[in-house]
Amino acid sequence: MSWKAFLLRTEGEAPDQEKFVRYTESWKRPAEMEPGAEFRVWSTDELQPTSSVPAHVAAKSVALIEPEAADAFHHRLLRAYFTENRTISDWAVLAQLAGDVGLDRDEFLAFTAERERALREQVIGEHNEAIGQGITAVPTMVLNEVLPVPGAQDVETVAGWIERLLDASAQGG
Numbered sequence: 001m002s003w004k005a006f007l008l009r010t011e012g013e014a015p016d017q018e019k020f021v022r023y024t025e026s027w028k029r030p031a032e033m034e035p036g037a038e039f040r041v042w043s044t045d046e047l048q049p050t051s052s053v054p055a056h057v058a059a060k061s062v063a064l065i066e067p068e069a070a071d072a073f074h075h076r077l078l079r080a081y082f083t084e085n086r087t088i089s090d091w092a093v094l095a096q097l098a099g100d101v102g103l104d105r106d107e108f109l110a111f112t113a114e115r116e117r118a119l120r121e122q123v124i125g126e127h128n129e130a131i132g133q134g135i136t137a138v139p140t141m142v143l144n145e146v147l148p149v150p151g152a153q154d155v156e157t158v159a160g161w162i163e164r165l166l167d168a169s170a171q172g173g
Contacts, residue, residue, distance in 0.1 A: 003074055005056040005126040006138050020048040027082060030152040038083040049081070049089035056123040058094040061112040065103060072101040144169075 020042060027039035042048065049055070055077050063070040076097045080086040086093050091109065098108040112119070130140070137150035141158070144165050149158060 003059070003070075004130065005060075005123040006130050006135065006140070007056070007123070007127045008052045008138060017048060033152060033154045038079070040083050040085060042085045044085040046085055046087045049087055051089045053089075053120060053123060054091060054094060055081075055088045057116060057119045058091075058098065058108075058112065060119045060122055061108065061115065062098055062101070062103065064115070065108065065111055066101075069101045069103060073098065076100055 024042040027041060031037055031039040059070070059074055059077065062073040077088055080093070080097055081088050086097075088094065088097075095105040095109050099105040133142075133148065135142075135148055135150070139152065141149045141153075143149060143161055147161065147165060149161055
């Protein structure tokens with residue numbers, strides 16, 4: 001499995017905080033579908049992220065600095081946003097999360113600052129590639145490099161798609 005960037009919010013002003021909090025009510029659906037997933041309606045004083053670009057850039061940076069920490073950082077980002085309601089567009093928060101997975105915070109920030117433009121271009125390129133493939137939802141799993149399964153799905157739905165792919169493959173299709 002590989003993670004690719006898909007921008008949910010580009011650079012700009014954050015919308016109304018109250019409206020955002022109401023939006024996070026929709027997180028209850030995936031939480032009900034997957035008991036192991038932790039989602040919490042936004043309930044902290046931290047502001048919502050203003051952009052998803054910094055988190056994606058940070059993830060690309062971590063993957064370059066310490067490839068073995070890339071998955072841990074990705075999961076740490078998800079927990080910080082969906083469970084802890086942290087502002088993951090804030091570089092101080094991102095540096096703390098990098099530290100949480102074993103990176104030196106200052107080295108992470110310096111390394112990222114030196115490469116930020118190239119990393120940002122990579123993130124935007126991945127996003128544009130996804131759009132070109134017809135991907136419009138997060139998460140989207142692309143099974144067998146051909147079948148996009150959009151949105152949060154229950155395990156049975158994903159298993160059904162995998163079974164169909166296996167059956168089609170066994171029949172030579």
